[in-house]
Structure formats: structure tokens, C-alpha cells
Amino acid sequence: MWLTIGLFIGAGLLALVLWLRSRRIVVTWYEWLIGVVGLLLLLFTIQNFAASFAEFEPIAPWRFLLVFGLPAIILLAVAWLLPWLRHRKTG
Amino acid sequence: MSKHHSTISRRDFMKLLGLGGLGLGAAAVSTPVFHDLDEVIASPQADFKRPGWVKEVDKPTVEIDWGIMKRFNYFEVMWAGGFLKALGKGEAEFVVKLGAANRDKWLKENKPGYTLRDAALSNCSYGATTTFLGPRTSPTPQSLGVPRWEGTPEENARMVRAFLKLHGACHVGFVELDTNTTEKLVYSYDAAKTLSVQGPRLDILDVDEPVDAPENPVTGGGGYRVIPKKARWVIVYTLLMSPELIHRAPSLIAGRREGYIYDLRPTVQGQLQNFLRGLGYMGLGDTVPYAALGAATGFAVLAGLGETCRIMHTITPDYGLMQRVFIGALTDLPLAPGKPVDFGVMQFCRTCKKCADFCPAQAIPHDTEPSWEIRGPYNSQGVRHWRRDEPKCRAYIYEVGSCAICFGVCPYSKIHKATYTNAWQATVATTPVFNRFFRRMDDFLGYGIKRGEDIEKFWELDLPPWGWY
Numbered sequence: 255m256w257l258t259i260g261l262f263i264g265a266g267l268l269a270l271v272l273w274l275r276s277r278r279i280v281v282t283w284y285e286w287l288i289g290v291v292g293l294l295l296l297l298f299t300i301q302n303f304a305a306s307f308a309e310f311e312p313i314a315p316w317r318f319l320l321v322f323g324l325p326a327i328i329l330l331a332v333a334w335l336l337p338w339l340r341h342r343k344t345g
Numbered sequence: 346m347s348k349h350h351s352t353i354s355r356r357d358f359m360k361l362l363g364l365g366g367l368g369l370g371a372a373a374v375s376t377p378v379f380h381d382l383d384e385v386i387a388s389p390q391a392d393f394k395r396p397g398w399v400k401e402v403d404k405p406t407v408e409i410d411w412g413i414m415k416r417f418n419y420f421e422v423m424w425a426g427g428f429l430k431a432l433g434k435g436e437a438e439f440v441v442k443l444g445a446a447n448r449d450k451w452l453k454e455n456k457p458g459y460t461l462r463d464a465a466l467s468n469c470s471y472g473a474t475t476t477f478l479g480p481r482t483s484p485t486p487q488s489l490g491v492p493r494w495e496g497t498p499e500e501n502a503r504m505v506r507a508f509l510k511l512h513g514a515c516h517v518g519f520v521e522l523d524t525n526t527t528e529k530l531v532y533s534y535d536a537a538k539t540l541s542v543q544g545p546r547l548d549i550l551d552v553d554e555p556v557d558a559p560e561n562p563v564t565g566g567g568g569y570r571v572i573p574k575k576a577r578w579v580i581v582y583t584l585l586m587s588p589e590l591i592h593r594a595p596s597l598i599a600g601r602r603e604g605y606i607y608d609l610r611p612t613v614q615g616q617l618q619n620f621l622r623g624l625g626y627m628g629l630g631d632t633v634p635y636a637a638l639g640a641a642t643g644f645a646v647l648a649g650l651g652e653t654c655r656i657m658h659t660i661t662p663d664y665g666l667m668q669r670v671f672i673g674a675l676t677d678l679p680l681a682p683g684k685p686v687d688f689g690v691m692q693f694c695r696t697c698k699k700c701a702d703f704c705p706a707q708a709i710p711h712d713t714e715p716s717w718e719i720r721g722p723y724n725s726q727g728v729r730h731w732r733r734d735e736p737k738c739r740a741y742i743y744e745v746g747s748c749a750i751c752f753g754v755c756p757y758s759k760i761h762k763a764t765y766t767n768a769w770q771a772t773v774a775t776t777p778v779f780n781r782f783f784r785r786m787d788d789f790l791g792y793g794i795k796r797g798e799d800i801e802k803f804w805e806l807d808l809p810p811w812g813w814y
Binding site for chain 1 (some may be wrong): 528589736759764789791806
């Protein structure tokens with residue numbers, strides 16, 4: 255399962271890089287870092303959310319969404335927003 | 346190139362295909378194939394696998410003073426004569442009657458955890474008997490006209506581990522007995538079949554053959570047993586308890602967590618004793634389904650199965666408190682002993698105290714540091730530990746039919762499907778700095794025991810075999 259997820263993520267990242275290149279959008283190293291951390295946190299959240307249901311835990315899944323999912327969304331939004339704003343500014 | 350949709354170059358497409366094929370190929374070659382039992386013994390499956398954050402250490406994380414330790418009389422434990430001794434006849438009888446009255450009342454009230462089907466679950470035990478010398482029904486090498494099995498201690502350890510895991514054990518370890526140290530973990534008096542009677546004395550003597558001579562053949566009390574000095578190796582193992590039972594304490598459903606394991610244990614022990622006999626060696630075992638003969642937790646810690654903890658049981662890296670620890674046998678088959686491990690448990694227990702907070706009887710101490718002091722004759726000297734108020738604990742168990750809330754609320758008692766569990770345990774094994782934070786996270790995430798109607802939802806679960814995940 256994780257192999258499949260890894261393949262999809264790898265393919266998705268490659269597609270993203272190719273798309274950014276085609277649009278000539280520049281992403282700095284720290285924006286990549288924020289994005290990768292956000293993605294890892296999102297994967298962590300999804301895994302723990304699903305696994306907590308498999309463990310028959312009624313409260314933990316939702317608390318995982320709050321504690322790890324929310325920061326993941328924020329980091330991914332920041333990683334997306336910074337290059338987009340810079341690209342808009344430079345036209 | 347088209348203006349209407351983005352395209353990928355042929356080069357990049359082939360790159361993607363290649364990466365995918367590499368991944369699938371790696372998955373295919375990693376699948377093991379066995380042709381016979383020798384390959385099983387030689388395989389990594391006979392290894393003692395542990396998570397990467399578990400370190401082997403030279404000394405256990407619990408301090409032991411072998412100089413003051415004495416061999417312990419099993420009759421002092423709460424399940425034998427200790428409860429009556431601590432409370433006195435009148436109060437002990439009152440507690441037992443109160444427990445029976447509670448169960449009767451709750452059965453008629455259909456209280457979750459005490460309904461008719463829960464009582465039927467609790468009362469269904471039908472275990473095989475266990476004996477000191479073993480069933481002795483397997484043929485010996487002598488009777489088969491061949492020499493006995495000879496292997497190196499390392500080969501023997503892998504063989505016994507593979508055997509026990511095949512027969513249901515989860516963790517398997519070995520301890521070598523030393524007169525001045527580990528031999529003191531063998532009890533001075535064993536359990537009798539009738540627990541309320543003093544069991545046989547356990548003598549360790551320089552003789553060739555073991556002897557089983559209780560005075561009363563009906564109760565199994567009195568008399569003596571002889572363990573030959575050459576039976577230098579202790580086999581210790583665990584049987585898993587279902588987390589779905591553990592997390593429903595206190596209730597009759599929860600009580601089945603050890604009940605069904607105590608039913609399984611005699612079968613596993615008998616099989617092990619027969620296996621050792623078939624190899625040409627002795628296997629001296631317990632005579633009750635529970636843990637008598639010796640301090641199973643002590644042997645488990647020294648063998649490296651896990652660490653001990655605030656409630657004086659064994660916490661393993663992968664199942665926390667969700668297993669029972671047993672001495673499989675004392676044997677003269679040479680076995681490579683294990684080493685104690687450290688994965689931060691004793692240090693975490695200093696901060697966590699969740700079991701103490703949730704204990705309804707308040708029988709678990711809240712002290713941060715363990716102590717050398719003992720509370721009563723039901724404790725063994727020579728271990729720096731947190732000592733439970735055993736009579737209080739046992740009285741509460743009688744009152745509600747079954748407890749072990751401490752097992753269920755312990756942060757280590759997790760199934761390990763959620764990677765968060767591995768993440769925090771790996772962190773705690775490395776540094777104690779975040780221990781308080783992780784205790785609070787355990788509370789915040791709602792981990793602990795089930796309450797109310799959730800208890801009866803046990804009967805709607807799609808459980809795996811044995812309730813083991």
C-alpha cells in the first residue's frame with residue numbers, strides 16, 4: 255500500500271515540477287521545505303486518522319485531524335501561497 | 346506542442362515507468378520461502394525482532410540488589426494465602442461476599458459488562474492441567490534409539506523460540522540461573538493446586554533427576570519439589586491478551602483477558618515440556634495456570650522481553666501491558682541467555698503515573714521515584730520498585746469481579762496501527778524531555794478504557810482470531 259502511495263506521490267511531485275517549469279514559476283528551497291513538511295504531516299495525519307478507526311478509538315481520529323491535520327493544511331497553504339504571490343507580483 | 350494541455354516528454358514518461366518497476370521488483374524479492382523446519386530455525390522469523398529504538402543493556406533499568414533478595418514464598422501472593430493474611434478472615438470473607446452480591450445484582454440489572462452473556466464468557470474456563478514434570482507422553486530419543494539433540498546454545502534458543510511462536514507465544518526469551526543472583530527469582534515455595542493451601546517447598550539440589558512430591562495429592566500442598574542444579578536455563582514467554590478485552594475494564598468481559606490465556610497456557614506449557622523431553626532434556630513447569638514457580642516478570646526483564654513498570658508487570662515495546670508473562674520451563678537444554686533492554690519505560694513511568702491516577706482503589710503509588718521499601722510479606726525484597734497496595738487492589742478486584750484498569754489506561758498498551766504510537770515511543774526511548782507532553786497527549790487523544798454502552802459493543806466487533814491484532 256505504501257509503495258502505491260509512494261509511487262503516486264512521486265508521480266504527482268514530478269508532474270508538479272514539470273508544470274512549474276512550464277509556467278516558469280520559481281519556488282525557493284525553503285518553500286519546497288515547507289511544502290514537504292506539510293505533505294509529510296498530512297500523510298501522518300491521514301495514516302493516524304484511518305488507523306485510529308481501525309483501533310476502534312472513537313476520539314483519537316478527530317483529535318489527530320485537529321493537532322496534526324490543521325498545521326499540515328496551513329503549511330501546504332503557505333508553501334502554495336508564497337510562490338503564487340511572488341509569481342503574480344512579477345507577472 | 347499543443348497549446349490546450351500540458352504534455353510530458355517521452356524521456357520523463359520512461360523515467361516514471363522505470364521507477365515504478367523498480368519498486369514492484371523490490372517488493373517481489375523480499376518475500377521469504379521455506380522448505381523445511383531447519384530453514385524456519387535459520388530464518389529471521391526465529392530471531393527476536395524488536396523495534397529499532399529498543400536498546401540492549403548490561404543491567405536492567407530496574408535496580409536489583411541480589412545481596413538482600415531472598416527467594417519468595419508464593420503463598421504470600423494475594424491469589425494464594427496473602428489476601429486472607431492481610432485482611433483477616435472476617436474482612437476477607439466480607440469482601441468476597443460483597444463481590445458475589447455485586448455480580449448477582451448487576452447481572453439482574455443487565456449492567457454493561459455484567460450481563461448474562463458477559464457472565465457466560467467469564468465462567469467458561471476449562472483449562473488443561475499443568476504439572477511440574479510435564480505430561481511425559483512424547484517419546485524420548487532413548488526410546489527411539491537415537492542420541493539426544495545436541496546444538497549450540499544459540500541454535501537451541503532459536504529452536505525453542507521458533508517452537509513456542511508456532512504454538513502461540515509472542516515474545517520468547519531465556520535466562521541462565523546463577524546461584525547468587527538469578528536463582529533467587531525461583532520461588533522458595535511453589536503454588537499448590539488449591540491456592541489457599543501452602544504449596545510444596547522448591548529445593549534446588551545437585552541431583553540428576555527432578556522430584557515432584559507434594560504431601561497432599563488432592564490439594565497439591567505441602568511436601569517438596571526438587572529442581573536439579575543442572576536445570577540452569579529458564580524459558581520465559583508471553584501470550585497476548587486481546588486489547589478489546591483489556592480496554593473494557595472493569596467488567597466480566599475484561600476479566601476474560603487473562604481467563605482465556607490461563608486456559609491456553611497449560612496447553613503451551615505441556616507442549617513445550619513434551620518437546621524438550623522429545624529432544625532428551627527435562628522441562629520443569631508450573632503447576633497452576635497462573636505464574637508461580639518463579640518471578641515471571643523478573644525473568645522477562647532479564648531476558649530482554651521488556652521493562653518492568655509502575656504496576657510491577659512487564660511492558661513490551663510492541664504490546665505494552667497487553668500480554669501475560671509465563672515461565673515456560675526450567676530446563677537443562679543449554680540456551681543463549683538474553684540481555685535486558687531499555688526503551689525508556691521506567692523513566693516514562695516516573696512522569697506518567699496514568700495508572701495511579703485512574704486506579705479506583707488508589708492502590709498504585711504516585712511516588713515519582715521507586716523505592717527499596719516493601720509494603721508487606723507479599724513483596725519481594727531487593728528490587729527498587731513502586732509497590733502496589735496489594736490487599737487494596739485484590740479487594741477491589743473481588744468487589745467488581747475483575748479490574749486491571751491500569752493495563753488499559755497505560756499509554757504503552759496500544760495496537761501500534763497508528764504511526765503516532767511508534768513516533769512517541771521512539772522519542773521517549775531516546776529522551777525523557779517530552780515525557781510529560783506525551784502523557785498529556787495520551788489523555789487529549791482520548792486513549793484509555795471504554796465506558797458505558799461501549800463495553801457491550803465488544804459483542805459486535807469483527808475480531809481477528811484470538812482477538813489479537
